[in-house]
Amino acid sequence: MISTVIFLQEGAGSLMSMLPFLAIIVVFYFFMIRPQMNKQKKEKAFQAEIKVGTKVVTSSGIHGKIATINAADNTITIETGAGKIKFERSAISMELSKRFLEPAKK
Structure with missing residues (x-):
């Protein structure tokens, strides 16, 4: 009976000690990995919609x-x-036509 109580206490401690590591992984996902995936998706869509005559920068x-x-x-x-x-096609980084048509932000 005493050994069972000791094992139960150790199990809860190991779970609580892993909680900060899991929190760090979640923070990395939402602040680093997910925004990078969204940026790559936008770049791929931009590169797919490029047309002849568009002014661009590589x-x-x-x-x-x-x-x-x-x-x-x-x-x-x-x-x-x-x-x-x-x-x-992947060397195109931005379109100049859209950049100069946008109004200046104040």
Whole structure:
């Protein structure tokens, strides 16, 4: 009987000692993992809706206008001031057209 009581007391202590670790995991999920997943989903949707003639900026900072879109190998040709450059669709980071059409926030 005494050994049963001791085992029950130890079980509750180990559960309570794991509670902070579980809380940290939940905080990491809601403040780091979930927002990153939402951001990736928005970027993927943005890259899928890009059209020819859209002014864009690549992740390397090159500004240009989309000349062609090749769906077969998932590439985009961007027309810059110096010529045309071929990029992966995932290299497009933002659209300049939308950025300049938005009103300035005060």
